Amino acid sequence: MVVSGRGDAHKRLCSSKFFKSWVSHPQKGQHCPSLLNLCIHAATQDILQYHTFSELPPDLTQQIFNNLLFSGRLTLPSLQAFRHCTLQDIYLGEYDADVVDDSWMDIVSSQGSSLLHLDLSASQLTDYGLSYLQQGLTNLTSLSFGRNHAISAEGMSALSGLVNLVNLNLERCPGIHGGLVHLQGLTKLESLNLKWCNCIIDVDMKPLSELTNLKSLEISSSKVTDIGIRFLKGLQNLALLNLEGCFVTAACLDTLAELSLLDLRLTKESFKQQVNIVIDCFLPELPALSNLNISRCNFTNNGCEMFSRLTKLKSLNLDSCRIDDDGLVHLAGHQQLKCLELSDTEIGSSGLQHLSGMYSLEKLNVSFTMISDSGLSELCGLSSLKSLNLDARRVTDYGLATLASLSGLTDLDLFGVQITDFGTNYLKNFKSLQSLEICGGGLTDDGVKNIKNLSSLMFLNLSQNSNLTDTALHLISGLTSLVSLNVSNSRITRDGLQHLKTLHKLRSLSMESCEVTTNDIKELKSKYLPNLLSFRPEE
Structure with missing residues (x-):
């Protein structure tokens, strides 16, 4: 059946169960549903009776499609009604991965030049399905088919015609080595996600050297080394570079160090030229680079000298790098830095003096370090x-x-810190706290008295404090903004659950190793905590 005139649509709407139910049994205080909502509901309820929605306004068709998608009722048969419907957005990422496959691509490609955003992450798409991208999807700006194990380098040739592509996500695609060559003509590309593609090696970086508009590049956990990074020298607009877990080092500094051996008789101009030739080959001269992630890389104190050249850095992740206090000296001048990750490094208390001038710093992680x-x-x-x-x-x-x-x-994360009841007195100064973790085992109910007035708290983790009792729950019952609470490994019992009745926003509750059962929490949820989505213990 074709949805055509307004009269037919109105007639079907008025006969729908949803409409009749609302007219016959309106709820007290209930607003009249809009005509748009009635139309969408009626269409999704009888979706298999419609042959096509192509004559409906595109925005209405899009909402019908989204309704089916979000409710989990979109199937290949129901998808047929959307052929040639000029949809702009098709987000099938993570949607029933065993169902979405090549057979869906015929309908997807029929949207033609209207389709702007397409997400097929974790689907069963193969090279054959990918070939449908060549059928008129000329205006596609965003494409994702991450976590796909069937796509090969050869199949990626279908991407070469997507000249308007701005965002491309290929995360966890293990078969695309050699396929990045098909991206060379995508000069509008600004964001490229290659995280966890362990097939990517240095030679795969070469085609990226022509993507001069690239602003974000993520190649974490790939096999790229210092050699591959040299191909990025022309990406002057690169602002975010994620190299987490790559085989990169500070070897480029060895080359820079050779500048001191240049013949001092060189003229000023020739010296400048040779300096530029060397520097242009390496990462430190990317003028726009503001976000750099080199966590779990082989960086040591010697490599930290490069940071003095990255003057625009706003976010730096050195998690699990082998640097200590001496390495932090080269960060002292970074006035624009807003986020600094130093977790699991070898820094100690003396190294923190180099951070004292970072007045723009908004986030600092020094967990699992030697600081005191x-x-x-x-x-x-x-x-x-x-x-x-x-x-x-x-x-x-x-x-x-x-x-x-x-x-x-x-x-404020004090997970393993040795905080006692006495120390919680200082928490009164942090009236804006939204998230707090104190899990060192030193708290009793007396310490919770200094937490109960932190009215902005949304996330509270007091696990591992074995001396907390039901009284602790009574004390925090006034923290009505809480959405997450963890009191695992404490002496709390089912009797204490009554104090949680007021926490109507609670979505996550963990009470493992407490005298509380799954049924106890389920009963609490059914009566008082309608928003509770996750809880432990589970059955």
Whole structure:
């Protein structure tokens, strides 16, 4: 059946169960459903009775499609009604991965030049299905088929004609080695995600050298080395570079060090030319680079010298790199840095002095490091700091006291810190806290008294504090903004659950190793916590 005139549509709407139910049994205070909502509902309820929606306005067709998709009722038979419907957005990523396959691509490609965004992540798409991208999808700007194990380098030739593509996601596609050559003509590409493509090696980087509009490149956990990074020298607009877990080092600094051996009799102009020739080959001269992730890479103190050249950095991730306090010296001048990840490095308290001038810093992670109370005073002047992760066993109540001036903190992670009831007195200074973790085992119910007035808290983790009792739940019952609560490994019992009745926004509740059963939590959910989606213990 074809949906055509307004009269036919209105007649079908008025006969729908949804419409009749609303007219016969309107709920008290219920608003009249809009004609648009009635139309969408009626169409989705009787979807297999329609032959095509192509004569409906495109925005209405899009909403019908989205309704079916979000409700999990979109199937290949129901998809037939959307042939040639000029949809703009088709987001099938993660949608019933065993169902979405090549057979869907005929309908997808029929949208033609109207289709702008297409997500086929985690589908069963093969090279054959990918070939449908060549059938008129000339205006596609965003494409994702990450986590796809069937796409090969040869199949990626179908991407070569997508000249308007701006965003491309190929995450976890293990068969695309050699296929990036088909991206050379996609000069409008700004974002390329190649994370967890362990087939990608240095030679795959060469075709990217022509993508001069590229602003974001993610190649974490690939096999790219320093040689491959040299191909990025022409990407002057690159702002985000994710190299996490790659085989890169600071070997480029060895070449830069050779500048000191140049013949001092060179003229000023020839010296400048030779310097430029060398520097242009390496990453530190990317002027737009503001986000750099080199976590889990083979970077040591010697490699930290490069950071003095990355003057525009706003985010730097050095997680699990082999650097210590001496390496942080080269970060001292980074006034624009807003996010710094130093977790699981070898830094100690003395290294924090090099961070004291980073007045723009908003997020700092120094978890699993050697820092202690003595170094935290260096952070007192970082008034812009909003997020601080101090999961370090050498930090105690006294260290927390030195941070009292950081009143703008919204996220504070003290997971393994040795905080006692006495130390919680200093939490009163952090009235803007939205997330708090104290899991070192030193808290009792008395300590929770200093948490109960942090009314902005949305995420609270007090797990591993084995001395907490039901009284702790009574104390935090007034934190009505909580969406996540973890009190695992405590002495809390089912009797304490009554105190959670007021936490109507709670979506996640963890009470593992407590005297509470799954049925106890389910009963609480059914009566008082309608938004609870995740809970432990589970059956």
